[in-house]
Amino acid sequence: MKRIAIDMDEVIADFNSKMIPIFNTRFNTQISLADLEGVTIQQLRPDIKEQVEAMIGEAGFFADLAVIPHSQRVIKKLTETYEVFITTAAMEFPLSFDAKFRWLAEHFPFISPMNIVFCGNKSILNADYLIDDNARHFEHFSGEGILFSAPHNKQVRGFRRVNNWLEIESMFSL
Known part of the structure; x- marks a missing residue:
């Protein structure tokens, strides 16, 4: 088989239908799905990569x-x-x-x-x-x-x- x-x-x-609104609220920004063409959120905003990864890494995120x-x-x-x-x-x-x-x-x-x-x-x-x-x-x-x-x-x-x-x-x- x-x-x-x-x-x-x-x-x-x-993932993105949850990530984008939480990201926008937590970081007081307005990104859309279109903004992620060719990049991840961490690549789009390398200045806050560690904070984004900490947010994704929270126990209940998924x-x-x-x-x-x-x-x-x-x-x-x-x-x-x-x-x-x-x-x-x-x-x-x-x-x-x-x-x-x-x-x-x-x-x-x-x-x-x-x-x-x-x-x-x-x-x-x-x-x-x-x-x-x-x-x-x-x-x-x-x-x-x-x-x-x-x-x-x-x-x-x-x-x-x-x-x-x-x-x-x-x-x-x-």
Whole structure:
């Protein structure tokens, strides 16, 4: 059975819909999703990078992210044909483990806890496909990287790209 590894943030969990309003309130600014084209918030505002990362690193930050449309249904269908793992680079924000685990249990209860991988460098993953919004994870990944579109990766080329879960559904002929 082929394996699909799926990233969490900006692939199944809508990070930006929470991050942008909280960022704007906390730092008294007005950025929009369009402002993040080609950059992360930390790259957009390097002057407050440490404060932004501390905010993201708060224990409950990831607890109530919205679910990316169609991801639940499509991933459920994928599990009928593929071995599916949720793989999140949580080592950057270690206090996020509990919130991310609980979020996955709530929104993706059909994914076994044994198929949830908290890691740093995703090159350790042994899968046929990795669906991720960050192309750096494909660099040493042995399978095929599939780039999930996000504002920060609009300029990235060289990988098969999907814009939403309906395209993934079509790609895997579900």
